[in-house]
Amino acid sequence: MRYSIYRKKFDQYFLKDKNIAKKIVENLSFKNYDTVVEIGPGYGILTQYLYLFYSDYQIFLIEIDKTLSDFLKKKFPFLEKKIIHGDFLKWNPEKMGLKNFAVIGNFPYGKSSQILFHILKYNQYIPECIGMFQKEVAQRIVSNSGEKTYGILSVLIQTFYHVKLLFTVTKNVFTPVPNVKSAVISLKKKKENVDCNQNLFLECVKTAFNQRRKKLRNSLQSLKNISNFYQIPFLDKRAEELSFKEFIQLTKEIEVRKLEND
Known part of the structure; x- marks a missing residue:
């Protein structure tokens, strides 16, 4: 051939x-x-x-x-x-x-x-x-x-x-x-494990980039019903401005607030 x-x-x-x-x-x-x-x-x-x-x-x-x-x-x-x-x-x-x-x-x-x-x-x-x-x-x-x-x-x-x-x-x-x-x-x-809920992490990343030009306080509106949503760090930034480490931190912040809701 x-x-x-x-x-x-x-x-x-x-x-x-x-x-x-x-x-x-x-x-x-x-x-x-x-x-x-x-x-x-x-x-x-x-x-x-x-x-x-x-x-x-x-x-x-x-x-x-x-x-x-x-x-x-x-x-x-x-x-x-x-x-x-x-x-x-x-x-x-x-x-x-x-x-x-x-x-x-x-x-x-x-x-x-x-x-x-x-x-x-x-x-x-x-x-x-x-x-x-x-x-x-x-x-x-x-x-x-x-x-x-x-x-x-x-x-x-x-x-x-x-x-x-x-x-x-x-x-x-x-x-x-x-x-x-x-x-x-x-x-x-990488040797280190991702120390956050990986499904939630994936949801955060995809949701944020679906409207990458908007600030996270707007692109993550689907999560706004959790406790103290507007106190989460990084909400004044856009998805493209966050490093992967900051996305992990963002996910952990959301995870904590979701637990407070339960």
Whole structure:
């Protein structure tokens, strides 16, 4: 199979530069886990280096395209039983007994944000992630409060992971050539736990950014029935002005007042 197929419905651009593929794999630390899950392996350009460098590790491939998953089984017959034809967004690692694994991939650009939210859902099992993203998405992930690209994804990812933009890549390392620039980022799980109600935290972040131009006293109106709502810190700020640490503090303040209501 040649690099000529572009599956539009999967929005996948295939990496063809072996030096870039090798560089991506080399950025995995391979510390404190023995399993790697590759998302959207395509033609296996990352897979070959995963197996070449780390054949002692368990390697699972999740490929949504049946044609490509069949191709991968022929190319890597020794991994045949660990090649999963399916959608990562519907994949539950607990059903496979996987509770400590890294994630790597050249992620489909149209699904990259959803992939990150799915990683967040199982963040307690995922100590590390290395991924290729559309550069705009990568910048959003690593941006800080007050910056134009700062948003929900920035806050949530930075709450659970140390993030780093590793390097950018040119368009000509893909086939077909995309219309956007790309970048590779690293996520490494933070040791400290988030010491607030995580469901409430998620609700606060999403509600605040749904009206990001409004001050929090207005965007969080759905919570105003709790005790002493207007005494909560940060209400004179907008969502884009709060760091992830301040969102945690905001959540704890709301949590305390909710308990006072009960």
